[in-house]
Amino acid sequence: MSSHVALWSRASKHALQQNDFSEDTDYILNWIENQGIGFEGYSLLDIGCGTGTFALPLALKKAHVTALDLSCDMLKIVNEKSEALDTEVSVRLQHADWGAFTSEETYDIVLASMTxxxxxxxxxxxxxxxxxxxxxxxxxxxxxxxxxxDLLLIAHNAPEYHANPSVEVKTFLHALEKASIAYNVHYFPSTYKRAYTFEQAKEYAYKQLIGYNIFPSEAKINAVLNDLIEDNLIVSENKSEKGVVLFSKCPLLHHFSLVC
Structure with missing residues (x-):
């Protein structure tokens, strides 16, 4: 656990300067609300909340949010952002590793996004x-x-390591079907760019490679970054297809909004 905490703590150093995927967040929340789902007044747990990409917009929608993350630095950013908002936003912070977390508490809504x-x-x-x-x-x-x-993995002769570091939608849907839980799923494309300084890109490279259990070569990382740097910045373009799953444990909602 300690190595994961260190990685995410290092990642949080640049989190305030990075794109918080606000377009994806708005799209996802709009889609959910179009299914007839509201958030106001409900208790909501955000697992692996990161820097508050969902926790803060949901708090603005008057949900009673508990933001859980294993990184104190990530939670500190959530707290700073919450305090900076000119509204009465209340987010309860929970420092915990979900993989080892035990609690008898349940929530009206539980969310986990790209974590x-x-x-x-x-x-x-x-x-x-x-x-x-x-x-x-x-x-x-x-x-x-x-x-x-992609280039970092190729440079380290490990393109096969370019695999999903978190649960895929199909795996999550299988778990819902096994538990006989009703759901609706919606897929959408996602594209964004991130700009890094050389040192930020180097930290990113180390974090990603270590996350894939690949020993980072400083020489190979420097070679890739030197090829990409332009106007003192290194730009990474990300393209993916994501899925948002809305599931219900309430029989009343099985026929209300969960229709593909």
Whole structure:
């Protein structure tokens, strides 16, 4: 666990300067609300909340949000962003590793989006058990093409390692079907770019390669980054197909909104 904490703590250093995927977040929340689902007044757990990509917009929609993450630095950013908002936003912070977290508490809505916090069957089952009524899962349908990471993996002779680091949509749907839980799933394309300084890109490279259990070669990383740098910046383009799953443990909603 300590190595994962270190990786995500390092990642949080640049999180305030990075794109928070706001377009994807808005798209996903709009789609959910178009299914007839509201958030106001409901308790909501955001598993692996990161820097608050979903936690803060949902708090603005008057949900009672608990933001859970294993990184104190990520939670600190959530807290700073929450305090900076000119509204009465209340987000409860929970420092925990979901893979080892145990609690008898359940929530009206439980959300997990693009997070390695859900990486095993036990993690999925724990999410389902924590869900009182509705759940939201966002994950990969097809793993992303990342122009920077692709080159780093090729340079390290490990393109086969370019696999999904978190639970895929199809795996999550299988768990729902096994548990006889009703769901609706919607797939959509996602494209974004990120710009890094040389040092930021180098930290990113080390984090990603270590995450794939690949020993980073500084010489190979430097060679890739030097080829890509332009105007003192390294731009990475990311393309993927994601899926948003809305599932219900409430029989009343099985025929209300969960229709493909």
């Amino acid at each position: 390695p916090a859900l990486s095993t069957q036990r993690d999925i089952e724990a999410m389902l058990n924590a869900t009182r009524s509705l759940g939201i899962f966002v994950g990969w349908k097809k793993y992303r093409h990342n122009s920077l990471l």
